[in-house]
Every structure is written in C-alpha cells, then in structure tokens.
Amino acid sequence: MLRGDKVGLRARHEDDIPVLLAELYDDVVNSSRAESRPWRPITPGSKDSRLVVDDQDQAHVPFSVVESEGGTLVGTASLWGIDSHHRSAHIGLGLRPSARGKGYGTDVVAVLCHYGFVVRGLQRLQIETLADNNAMLRSAEHNGFVREGVLRSSAWVMGEFLDEVLLGLLVQDWKPGAKA
Secondary structure, eight states: OEEOSSEEEEOOOTTHHHHHIIIIITOHHHHHHHOSSOOOOOOTTOOOTTTSOOTTOTTEEEEEEEETTTOOEEEEEEEEEEETTTTEEEEEEEEOGGGTTSSHHHHHHHHHHHIIIIISOOSEEEEEEETTOHHHHHHHHHTTOEEEEEEEEEEEETTEEEEEEEEEEEGGGOOTTOOO
C-alpha cells in the first residue's frame, strides 16, 4: 500500500466495486462530469472496465483509496495513459460523497505524484479537469501542478459544453511533502 498523511492507495478489492459503483458511478451528474463518455446504466455484478482491474493493462494503474485510520474505503484513484517512452501519465481520482471536503483529494494527488515520479520514474504528470472543479484545481495546485492551458468547450456534460483546465507537473518541479 502507498501511504499519504490521510489516505492509503491499495489494490482494488472485489468488495470495493459495488460501493464505488453505487456512490460514484450511479451518480449520473458526478459520473458525467468525470467520464469522457456518456453515462449509461451498468448491470450490478457486470465486469465493467471502469472499476474492474485489468492487471495486464500496463497503461492504467487503478487504486482504491482508503482512510489511513481505520481503512474505510473513500474513493478511487489512478494513473492512466502511462506512456513509457515519453515517461508521462495522467492522474485521476474520485471520492465518495462522505469523503469530500476533508483534504483527501490533495493527499491522493500527493501519493499519486510519489508513485509516478519515484516508483515509475516518470518525467511528467498531467491532470485535465473541468474548469469549475475547484476542489481538484486546489488539490493539483497545492501539489505543485501548474495551469498550462484551457481547452475551451472541450467537454460535453449534461447538455452543455464546458471548458477543461490542463495542469502539468514535471519531476524537477515536484517538491515531495511540500505544503502550500
């Protein structure tokens, strides 16, 4: 398990899936804002790729996020689009409604940075998020990510186009454990 100040990132357990499905994916608005594809209902028990781990996929490393104290499941996180040649990857995360606003997102980003830069030897990490996702913007910037641009009207979400913000962090600019 990878550990931060408030959370740990561990392998996805089979019994995590129904909880994450019910609290993250089945929330149509939240899921529509987080996914790059249209929401659709998923049959309980199906092997949908959003939450079921494919251990053979070298370009996507999903984690379950748990509280450091007690091990309660609080969400999901991943390094995705891992490009071994360019040594880059993207960060993504989703927190259960009861876990939001507690600083877990900032800690998850910090742990994913450690995993990407130290464990995987990456040069660059990137985050794309909706321009109105203030929690993710704060978490990213708190960990040293820099806004690199705005992708205007790039996301179709619940009947409207929204802007996305592109943020990046290079290993040489990363300050492990730095608190802003």
